[in-house]
Amino acid sequence: MHPDSRTPTNTLPTSQSGFVGRRVKLRQMQMNMGRVILTLALKDTPTADAIWQAAPFEALANTWGDAVYFRAPAAVAAESDTRDIIQSGEIAFWPAGNAIAIGFGPTPLSEASEIRLPGAANVFATCTDDLRALKTITDGMLVRVERHSP
Numbered sequence: 001m002h003p004d005s006r007t008p009t010n011t012l013p014t015s016q017s018g019f020v021g022r023r024v025k026l027r028q029m030q031m032n033m034g035r036v037i038l039t040l041a042l043k044d045t046p047t048a049d050a051i052w053q054a055a056p057f058e059a060l061a062n063t064w065g066d067a068v069y070f071r072a073p074a075a076v077a078a079e080s081d082t083r084d085i086i087q088s089g090e091i092a093f094w095p096a097g098n099a100i101a102i103g104f105g106p107t108p109l110s111e112a113s114e115i116r117l118p119g120a121a122n123v124f125a126t127c128t129d130d131l132r133a134l135k136t137i138t139d140g141m142l143v144r145v146e147r148h149s150p
Helices: 046-054 131-136
Strands: 009-011 023-025 028-033 036-042 057-060 067-071 083-086 090-094 099-103 115-127 142-148
Touching (some): 036 046
Antiparallel strands (some): 028 036
């Protein structure tokens, strides 16, 4: 645990990290939407830091094709690797909409089976849970985002 941020840290062995004594943040968050619970592994990015610091928070879900969006109390600029097409399992923050976006299939802007968001977004986490469960989410459902200890 890092003393300043209460962020879990771990020192990986040289064979895994390539660096002796490298400190790696192991942060997870949980999103609860009705009966759907997702566990996210946060990346080491400014967006992930901002979402981590904002938690816990609640918002109302919006759906758009096979994507769920909701507002987040974080103000984050576009990062250098921002993009509008994501892969299933990538969790993004859309700066223009100040919202977290979870795509799990085509949206109204998609071509073929791609997951295209309405604009460039920062991928800040990954999720290995079955995102098809998000098909049950409807507009206006409550979403709770909180820090999670593995």
